[in-house]
Amino acid sequence: MRGVMRLLIKPSYKTTEALKNVSFQIERGNFIGLIGANGAGKTTLLKILSGLIPPTSGNAKVMNFVPFERSIDFRKKISLVMGQKAQLWWDLSALDAFDLLRAIYEIPYPSYKKRLNELTELLNVNRLLKTQIRKLSLGERMKMELIGALIHWPEVIFLDEPTIGLDILAAHNLRGFLKQFNQSHKATIILTSHNMEDIEELCPRILILKTGELIYDGSPNTLTKKGEIRLKLLLLQYPTPEELAKTTELPITQIEVEQESQNPKHIIFHIKKELIITVLQKLMRLYQVIDMSIEEQSLETVIQQIYEKNN
Amino acid sequence: MLQTLRKYCEVYRIQIKNNLAREASYRTNFFTIALVDLVWICVEFSLFKVIYANTPSLAGWRQEQVFFFLGVFFTSDALFTFLFQRNFWTFTDLVNRGELDIFLTKPIHPLFLALTRWVNFSALFNLVLGIAISIFYAKAADFLGGWKWILFVSWLGIGLLTAILLRFAFAIWVFWTERSWAISQLYYHFFSFATKPDVIYPKIIRYTILTALPFALIGSIPARALMTGLEIYEYFWLFGVLIVFFFFDRWMWRKGLKRYQSASS
Amino acid sequence: MKKIINLHWRAAALKNGFMDAVAYRAEFFIDIIGSALVPASIQLILWYAVFYVGQANSFGGMSFIELINYTIISVLFSQIRGGNQDFELQEMIRTGNLSQHLLKPIGIVEFVYIRGVAPKLVIASVCICIGVVLSIWLPITVPRIFGAMFLALLGNIIHYQVGAILSTFSFLWEEAYSVLMVKNLIVSILSGELLPLNLFPASMSWVWKATPFYLYVFGPTQFALGKWSVAQYLHALGVSVVWIAVLCVGIRISWHLGIRRYQSLGG
Secondary structure, three states: OOOEEEEOOOOEEEOOOOEEEEOOOOOOOOEEEEEOOOOOHHHHHHHHEEEEEEEOOEEEOOOOHHHHHHOOHHHHHHHHHEEEOOOOOOOOOOHHHHHHHHHOOOOOOOHHHHHHHHHHHHOHHHHHHOOEEHHHOOHHHHHHHHHHHOOOOOOOEEEOOOOOOOHHHHHHHHHHHHHHHHHHHHEEEEEEEOOOOHHHHHOOEEEEEEEEEEEEEEEEHHOOOOOOEEEEEEEEEOOOOOHHHHHHHHEEEEEHEEOOOOOOEEEEEEEEEEHHHHHHHHHHHHOEEEEEEEEOOOHHHHHHHHHHHHO | HHHHHHHHHHHHHHHHHHHHHHHOOOHHHHHHHHHOOOHHEEEEEHHHHHHHHHOOOOEEEHHHHHHHHHHHHHHHHHHHHHHHHHHHHHHHHHHOOOOHHHHHOOOOOOOHHHHHOOOOOOOHHHHHHHHHHHHHHHOOOOHHHHHHHHHHHHHHHHHHHHHHHHHHHHHHHHHOOOOOOHHHHHHHHHHHHHOOOHOOOOOHHHHHHHHOOOOOHHOOOHHHHHHHHOOOHEEEEEEEHHHHHHHHHHHHHHEEEOOOOOOOO | OOOOOHHHHHHHHHHHHHHHHEEEEEEEHHHEEEEEHHHHHHHHHHHHHHHOOOOOOOOOOOOHHHHHHHHHHHHHHHOOOOOOOOHHHHHHHHHOOHHHHHOOOOOOHHHHHHHHHHHHHHHHHHHHHHHHHHHHOOOOOOHHHHHHHHHHHHHHHHHHHHHHHHHHHHHOOOOOOEEEEEEEEHHHHHHHOOOOOOOOOOHHHHHOOOOHHHOOOOHHHHHHHOOOHHHHHHHHHHHHHHHHHHHHHHHHHHHHHHHHHHOOOOO
């Protein structure tokens, strides 16, 4: 039960601990995706980092602060958005709610005005500012929540399922906005989502949690081996992997013969896209192809495989 | 320090402004609640009216003195209802639904945010009525008025403070039990003791409502202080009770928060 | 031929009510403390203040002992009066949940009453037992306790009927609960649970006699204590029955009108 999680923002190091063997650091301005099945510990991690709960052992640091001390300065620099818990009141307009946030965060009026303009324009919700929150659609409401969470220009933003319940278009718009905000303000964003599109589109780096342990930390592209495909063939003949390797001049590790008892057997080649034609041409000199398909690895399938492994 | 004070004032101002905006969209409410309050006041008055129809004095208090007390009590209670009542009910929801999380990440005291959220303007009717009753019976009840109306205002402050500290002590159990609704309900049952002057109570009860459950500080003690003044030791007493309650509440809040945090992961 | 009364759903409603009372026993007991012990002790304290602190010998023609007896016995009946089924009806109409119930083959007004009365029946039996025990010390007799409880139960029906009629304001107005709250406040003083109604000055006695509320607590208590003759009791029973009949018609009319409006608005 001991682990150290490190989070680096700005050139300083913050160390936090929680969960099991969770240790990482994050550079300022990064956009991090936090992935895991339900109960894997994502929300716990976010809560520790945002200072809501203390780690039981080890330590966490965010921008040089110990989150759980919840110093005023720390709270002014972070923002936590939970897709399932609204901070804006039902029967007020978004503008009234933002005004309260302005006072809470002591934002000088001119910068408040400027930021509000910028955010509402980016999200295209200017005309809705004076509408009561309860009269907005779910997507519009989430946009308002985001504005509310960003109006104080936080340096670190924790987003827990921001696109939950949104339709495809609304989710897409929201992602575009987050990406732009991240790039223009160099804010560090940590995002959890069950929606792999969110992660693929936004996060150059992902952390995968499984039952409280950090099992992957890196780029999603490495995980999906971007550019590599699975060429799946059904041949009339039954060559051995060695024969196939010889024919196609590929290393045997890239060839997989499905170990099913009944015939016919599928043969899978893990190869780069550009090689498809060459490999096929070589094979067709010796064998007859009955069926063929090409599969690309999606993040979703990879993650699914990870979840399922050892279960 | 000054900066912080300014911030809190500004936040409060906006909370009130926002409540006004909300009130504007649900106008009917105001009069309905005012009506219920009016009937409540009438019932309390008729109760004493009936009693004084049969006796000239109750525990040494004349009818006018009791009515002045009722005026002070209604004013003090209206003040609490105006500013805090609803916040204490919604406090339960905040904790149960985990919405306190959001408050905890804001750079301001989460309790301040939670307890200033709702303002109940319909209680203003009762407030005005209570003040009117107090003024109307002041002279007959031996309250001299004049500069002493400043004392009247400060005693209202003490009544309000007592109600907040006491109500909080009943609301805070939400961190430990799902049945906290029933505990809050208890507050309103005990509250009935506040609706009568403390002098009528026998020793044990009087002692209780001056210490462990200081409901007498909401209206009765202020009214008595204004009419006849208190004994010196009573001022110290009162001060002591409020201090103890303040620290008790603070201690419970910290314990509760700790529990909330360990339960919310 | 008239249909035989369908006992099935009525029994189910009653059972449902008992189960609820059991499931929420903490709330149930706190409610009893609030509605019985606190008001009763405040009343006792008032009388104590009048007689001991104020040195009076008699109060409105009643001695200290008589007032104490009244207060204690009145608690037995104030526990039977009312319930908050009328608030339940009101809420159903306001939120539109009524629609689901209208589809079921039951009379909704009666269904809600029966479900809510179940715990009151339990309390009534407990109160009768307490009354029987108290009859050892207090000037009450067992037959009179039963008679008084019967009157109190009729009062319970009347209280609900009044509430059911008032709850139809909800068809017109979102805030109808306030009407019910006002009614309850008025009942609290005119039923005799805050103080004996004969303390009212004679010139004011028409106020409480004009409403059926005195039948809830004051009437039963007076009968149990032997202050009312059997003839007066029978008269009160007669008055109750007339009230029940009149209010029955009132419910039919107000609900008929209300539901017609409800349906014309599309539920």
